[in-house]
Amino acid sequence: MTPLSYAWLIPLLPALAFAINILFGYRLGKRAAWLSVALLTLATLLAVALLVQVQQAAPVWDSAGLVRMAEVEGRIATLQGQVEAAARMELAALEAELAALAGAVLVREAAPGFPFVSELAWLSIGGQEGIPFGFLLDPLAALLVLMVALVSLLIHLFSIGYMADETRFPTFFAYLSLFSAAMLAMVMSRNLFHILLFWELMGVMSYLLIGFYYKKIAAQQAMKKAFLVTKIADLGLLIGIFWLYRHFGTLDLVRLTELAPSLLAGASGVATAIGLLLFVGAMGKSAQFPLHVWLLDAMEGPTPVSAMIHAATMVAAGVYLIARATPILVMGEALPVIAWVGGLTALLAAILALAFADVKKILAWSTASQLGLMFVGLGVFGWAAAIFHLVTHAFFKALLFLASGSMIHGSGTQDIFEMDRLKRAMPATRATFIIGALSLIGIVPFAGFWSKDKILLALKDALGTGYGFELLLVLAYLAVFFTALYTTRLYLLAFEQPSRPSPWRAAAWHQGGLAALNLSAKEVERDQKFNHSHPHPPHESGWQMLTPLWLLAVGATVLGLLGSPLLGNPLQTFVYYGDKPYLAPLSKQWLGFVLGTVVALAGVTVAWLLYGTQRLALRAPEPLTRLLQQRLYLDQLYYRLLADPATRLAQPLAWFDLKVLERGVTGVASSIALLARLLTLWQSGYVRLYALSILLGAVALVLVLAILGIYA
């Protein structure tokens, strides 16, 4: 049985949960959630089967041989060009060894039919190919399908407890299920057009979920902002896809991969342009600078939604798209741009996280920063490393968000300054949060350590290619430092320190990014009522919320081993780009391990001194804090530059619409109604009036015929 026979069920099951919950959810009540969970569990089991089957069909590589090959290749590169006899002899020996290794590293060939693909005619008109729909089930798709299904399932479970008091409980689960379904369908599609389709479906679901508390002005603004910003980015993606279709005549990923080297051989400009356009779309979805502005406002949604957007779906889509587009990207010059944008985002977002007091907003910046690191990986040929980090990040970020949900639920506030020594009342939340935090900071042996290190390793391998990657490496390590700093700060202030008046209470409103909207004081006051910030003595959350936390904590701990050299890098030999996996020799990795740990521990130490012992009283100068809290004034800039002119342009159009078009249409309607009212007077019911009407009509008819000369 090939996986294709059941794979179509994986996105369909959560979609079915959506359909049932949206139609009959209110009759089901609390059972709506369990229906979603049950169907998603089924989808997850199928995803496990899919991954197992793909793994069994995929080629198997000897990881020790691959490591040795990388070593030999490196040595050959240094020896080449030397003329001494000893060097030449060693070179010959190494080349012989390389040839022998090349034949031996592939332990098992790919099974026939790998990767699994299917095709279904769609939009085929008049014998034309149209845009066939189909699945592409390769290692990347199988891995992400399982990750998405599993993380969404745990988020669903968590939401049962977290959303228990909501009146729109079934609607929430309906949306959440369709969100997962769209992401699952997207990673399985083999056609870029369908990827775009499900991509947009995710956009809609994020819009609905971010604005779940739609009575809050902040939520209304946030949902619109998220939708518009990603839509602007999608315009780039759309143009890129059109261009691809014009150039290749197909949007099929399998065919694109085959055709890319030949069709783009002499056209690196085209490849660069298409690559950059696709990346604009990914920047919007994955919140990369300068299109990251929606991500922070998206925190207006319920916390499970934030976890969903930041871990399993949505932001992962951008990374996935760029990973899929790599065959096109390598033909042009777009990759260094991607790496640089990612690197800048990673550092900027990590610094910005330090200026915020809202636990969810800190984590939102953290997501932008970590996604930046993934784009660095994709940009410097660390393809497998980026995917690895995507998977581990999904687990530890979902864990951190759900833990923050538990913290908010238990303490009644989102402000980490107001949280009062949560460690006393919430031991389980604290333990899981620490695991997530250690993974994010990158401490041995948690998942984030291994995956982050792979990205930095890929970046080191790309040094000297002439794109200024030396500086980018420094930025990346700074990002690691600041990541450790803000994560430790968050932990210390929330769990260890007694509550204190938040220094940013007054500015909290401005942090919402709404400062530019010029709301009246009344509107602000009305909206503040919805922000349920009334701190109470913290209490631990129930088992429904803690179980997903523990399961995610297990994932955030052990998943890293899948890609670690300890077990022979099974993940990198499974998911890789190109004709064979690349494994760096261990000798190269030790330095990275040590350096990464030292930088991360430095960040932790500084945070400890600043917020733990408070021995170090370092206060950032006021203008800098203000600049960070206002998010570099980007929101205001966009508002002045784009929203204001658009509003001004819209006003005369609105006048025309209301005064001319509206009146014209209603005028026609009311004049017909008036005519009808006049005609009803004629329908008097008097037989004689009707008879007279007939007579006059007949006379008129005769006269007309006579005048026209019919009888003449």
Added chain:
Amino acid sequence: MLTLSHFLALAAVLFAIGLYGALTRRNLVAVLISVDIMLNAVLINLVAFARFTDNVQGDLLALFVVAIIAAKVAIGLALFLNVFRHNGRATVEVLSRMKQ
């Protein structure tokens, strides 16, 4: 010597009288009689044309119309009788209530 025009003139005069009666009389029976007068005018036309063009089709049509007039009178009188029983009178104003 009678010509076709004499018959047509008679028919036109009868039709006008019937029309006037149908429009002005309030009593339903009188209206019915007026309509019959109009119909008779039409019958005269039919028979006259048949006679002067040597064509029996007009005669035949007139016979059919006579049968239909008989049926119409039967139904009409039955209706008016019921209207009279219900309202105590049988005038056209009574029927105007049917529009509601």
